Amino acid sequence: MAIKQYPIEKSVRYFWISIGVFTLAVIFDIISGLGVVNAIARLFDSKPTIILTEPLVKPKKIITKKEDVIIPSTMNDPYKDLQAIVDGKEIPEKYKDIIIDSHHLNVDSNPSIGELLNITVDKYSTYLELFQAGITQHEMYPEDDWVVQKLLHKLATKTIKHAYEKEGGTQFKMIVKYSDGYRAMFKPMRNTRTQQKNINHFYFNDYERHNGEIAAYHLDKILKFRRAVPIVGRSINLTSELFPVADDELFHTFYISPAGKVCFTGRCDTYCDSFHGICGNPHMLEGSFAAYLPRDKRAYRKVWRSPWRRSYDKRRLNPWEVDDNYCQIVRKIPPYDSGRRMLDMMDMAILDFFIGNEDRHHYETFKTFNENDTFIIHLDHGRSFGLPFHDNLPILSPVKQCCMIRKSTLKTLLDFHNGEKKLSAALNDSMKSDPLSPVLWEPHLEALDRRNVIILETIRNCIKKVD
Numbered sequence: 069m070a071i072k073q074y075p076i077e078k079s080v081r082y083f084w085i086s087i088g089v090f091t092l093a094v095i096f097d098i099i100s101g102l103g104v105v106n107a108i109a110r111l112f113d114s115k116p117t118i119i120l121t122e123p124l125v126k127p128k129k130i131i132t133k134k135e136d137v138i139i140p141s142t143m144n145d146p147y148k149d150l151q152a153i154v155d156g157k158e159i160p161e162k163y164k165d166i167i168i169d170s171h172h173l174n175v176d177s178n179p180s181i182g183e184l185l186n187i188t189v190d191k192y193s194t195y196l197e198l199f200q201a202g203i204t205q206h207e208m209y210p211e212d213d214w215v216v217q218k219l220l221h222k223l224a225t226k227t228i229k230h231a232y233e234k235e236g237g238t239q240f241k242m243i244v245k246y247s248d249g250y251r252a253m254f255k256p257m258r259n260t261r262t263q264q265k266n267i268n269h270f271y272f273n274d275y276e277r278h279n280g281e282i283a284a285y286h287l288d289k290i291l292k293f294r295r296a297v298p299i300v301g302r303s304i305n306l307t308s309e310l311f312p313v314a315d316d317e318l319f320h321t322f323y324i325s326p327a328g329k330v331c332f333t334g335r336c337d338t339y340c341d342s343f344h345g346i347c348g349n350p351h352m353l354e355g356s357f358a359a360y361l362p363r364d365k366r367a368y369r370k371v372w373r374s375p376w377r378r379s380y381d382k383r384r385l386n387p388w389e390v391d392d393n394y395c396q397i398v399r400k401i402p403p404y405d406s407g408r409r410m411l412d413m414m415d416m417a418i419l420d421f422f423i424g425n426e427d428r429h430h431y432e433t434f435k436t437f438n439e440n441d442t443f444i445i446h447l448d449h450g451r452s453f454g455l456p457f458h459d460n461l462p463i464l465s466p467v468k469q470c471c472m473i474r475k476s477t478l479k480t481l482l483d484f485h486n487g488e489k490k491l492s493a494a495l496n497d498s499m500k501s502d503p504l505s506p507v508l509w510e511p512h513l514e515a516l517d518r519r520n521v522i523i524l525e526t527i528r529n530c531i532k533k534v535d
């Protein structure tokens with residue numbers, strides 16, 4: 069049976085012809101690059117056009133050469149004005165809001181984690197247990213503490229029994245377990261001592277420095293804050309000390325580089341591929357080993373956002389960067405309105421200015437203690453000691469904007485400035501006990517004395533304002 073053919077209507081035929089012509093025109097437009105279609109499309113396009121703009125803040129000149137270092141004009145000024153205030157019995161009334169005499173460390177009530185959680189320590193306790201139980205409401209460890217010295221020696225010498233990568237974070241961190249319950253947090257060496265920070269990288273994509281971690285612990289100690297986690301350096305043989313004890317996941321990221329070095333990548337978010345491989349020389353790798361903080365839930369830490377955190381957006385600024393009255397707002401908000409918190413913020417800004425740490429977006433306190441009246445833990449100093457010739461003034465903004473400093477801190481700074489042993493020499497000496505000594509490149513030490521003067525000058529300017 070024949071299929072009945074229907075005649076195609078004329079209009080339908082024209083319709084298909086015009087569709088064909090239109091399609092050919094569009095194809096011609098695209099191939100020839102006339103861009104008519106593109107132009108029409110753009111009329112209906114609501115997406116903003118991408119234009120490369122200048123950064124909002126003109127970058128300041130970052131100094132990377134010794135010849136360009138700016139030496140403060142008051143380098144040899146003994147700061148007698150400040151010294152007199154510190155040495156006097158009473159702080160003069162008009163300076164009482166600037167230089168604060170805080171007796172927090174002398175308060176009768178300074179319970180330890182061990183006391184509050186009923187942790188009994190005895191002659192069988194390890195140094196790690198003694199250290200953890202001995203953390204008090206007002207400091208990480210006491211002055212002239214022998215426990216921390218013993219603990220660091222253990223972390224630097226004991227055989228590693230097990231190691232696995234710590235999850236989270238952009239850069240590689242490893243949890244190291246030894247016998248007897250000892251544990252440490254490990255960060256590998258990624259830069260040589262003399263390698264400066266890449267000034268075209270934002271601070272948040274700069275490699276962390278294991279030696280910065282070690283140096284910051286020592287500096288925190290000699291500035292008498294004692295709020296940092298104890299950290300020691302150690303060189304490990306990747307082949308004989310880490311490879312055999314690495315967990316399966318870590319184990320599988322080991323490889324030998326084309327230059328015959330033993331390397332691994334880890335599995336962290338951003339910098340854990342063979343492009344960023346962590347390599348021994350050919351077996352040995354330096355790292356920082358931080359004492360483990362208590363794992364008891366009751367001694368966990370509360371995380372606070374720093375009021376002076378930096379914007380992690382490459383183009384946006386935070387209120388403190390544009391408003392010099394920002395501090396007046398902060399000091400009215402709990403817990404910054406009372407107790408030790410605001411003074412701790414000033415001390416932390418001073419520590420960060422010394423070490424050049426811009427990365428203090430959050431900070432932590434122990435939940436065991438009254439959350440509004442316990443010390444700020446100085447934690448995570450991997451992004452420090454990157455630029456020895458550049459003094460990063462914005463880091464000192466909290467002190468400049470609030471015009472506030474603990475009397476004890478000011479006294480310590482003056483003692484180093486005027487005393488026989490400058491801060492540079494004191495830190496140098498303190499770090500000689502570390503197995504990785506010399507921990508810092510010499511210019512980083514010299515920078516401390518210069519930065520000390522910049523801090524003193526900042527306080528002097530505050531004093532002048534009320535005179």
Ligand SMILES: *[C@@H]1O[C@H](CO)[C@@H](O)[C@H](O)[C@H]1NC(C)=O
Nearest residue numbers: 181182183184185186187366
């Ligand atoms: C610790 O012991 C004291 C006295 O026996 C008791 O009052 C307190 O509730 C205990 N604390 C904890 C956290 O168990």
Ligand SMILES: *[C@@H]1O[C@H](CO)[C@@H](O)[C@H](O)[C@H]1NC(C)=O
Nearest residue numbers: 304305306307308309351352
């Ligand atoms: C590291 O360990 C490997 C394997 O045991 C050994 O061959 C090498 O000599 C060691 N290197 C050093 C510097 O101890």
Ligand SMILES: *[C@@H]1O[C@H](CO)[C@@H](O)[C@H](O)[C@H]1NC(C)=O
Nearest residue numbers: 401402403437438439440441
């Ligand atoms: C800390 O301060 C906040 C805000 O004033 C308050 O809500 C909280 O109860 C305080 N915490 C303690 C333990 O006193």
Ligand SMILES: *[C@@H]1O[C@H](CO)[C@@H](O)[C@H](O)[C@H]1NC(C)=O
Nearest residue numbers: 492493494496497510513514
């Ligand atoms: C640090 O110690 C080394 C070695 O003893 C010494 O050469 C250097 O001058 C010291 N640096 C400072 C700033 O004290």
